[in-house]
């Protein structure tokens with residue numbers, strides 16, 4: 405499996421870190437290389453304190469790290485727009501899961517694809 | 524002197540107060556400008572019925588990537604303090620609602636492929652209502668950022684004249700923009716629990732900006748005004764005026780008339796308020 409999956413997390417680093425609620429305001433991200441060739445990367449979300457556009461800052465950071473898929477409980481509208489523009493696939497994952505659990509569901513194909521909302 | 528009339532929330536009578544202050548100041552022969560920067564819903568014109576002499580579409584400059592080869596280097600994104608521009612592999616995505624139109628990204632882009640294009644945000648009108656100079660701004664529907672338009676209206680106020688500014692309600696960026704350059708602030712409120720909560724926030728905003736604020740209590744008999752009075756006393760905020768509910772006022776407002784023309788006690792009340800606003804301040808500031 406190719407590509408990189410990113411998950412917003414709070415408390416903890418590696419694969420045992422738990423999913424944070426929203427992308428832009430997450431404390432950090434874990435980026436997992438799906439073919440396993442690179443160790444998971446832990447990225448501090450430095451833009452978390454930004455007054456505005458935290459979601460875009462987060463999206464820019466993830467895209468810079470070659471992320472192709474993102475799993476989160478919620479996506480802010482701007483983060484969503486930014487990630488889609490960058491070609492990332494978005495998935496909804498229930499809050500409270502660990503990164504390892506999210507990864508397992510992703511590989512099993514049971515994560516729900518976050519569909520584009522048409523207003 | 525610039526007097527800004529604001530309120531913690533909408534519908535408290537802010538426009539009633541600001542239009543009357545401007546009108547009565549002009550009746551006294553003062554050189555006065557009324558500036559309505561409640562740009563989402565500018566209503567002052569309904570009461571002052573100005574003759575509009577000039578109308579102009581205000582534009583801001585937005586970055587755009589019309590042609591040329593963007594390298595996706597991200598220099599523009601790193602420069603932007605507002606996260607308004609996102610680099611993609613060979614293009615950028617611009618978020619106009621976050622852009623503050625500083626033009627910085629255009630200047631720092633290494634291959635210089637960005638340019639600035641004008642983007643219309645709203646309409647500024649100038650005119651006269653009798654002796655009064657009239658200004659207002661109306662932001663376009665769906666335009667996410669109104670502060671440039673507010674600044675443009677304020678920029679047109681002549682220095683050295685008395686200006687009465689009708690500010691957007693609340694404590695948003697728009698209210699903050701309207702307060703910039705103020706000498707004094709009047710906060711219009713009503714004695715309701717929500718009114719008090721919003722007033723607290725508005726007062727905080729004024730204090731942060733270092734602006735002396737006084738309060739006008741509209742419809743003072745509408746609820747129990749004791750918590751409000753106690754709060755203002757504890758905070759040492761002067762009550763500049765307070766009046767009761769009068770159906771005559773409501774009728775005038777509904778008809779789009781200046782209530783002071785038909786309700787003598789109200790005209791007197793605003794005359795007193797105007798005196799208080801023009802008088803040197805207790806703390807020695809003028």
Ligand code: SF4
Nearest residue numbers: 603622623625626628
């Ligand atoms: S013009 Fe200024 S605020 Fe707007 S995107 Fe460029 S750098 Fe950011």
Ligand code: SF4
Nearest residue numbers: 593594596597599632
């Ligand atoms: S700085 Fe210029 S070349 Fe670099 S990403 Fe931004 S628009 Fe593209």
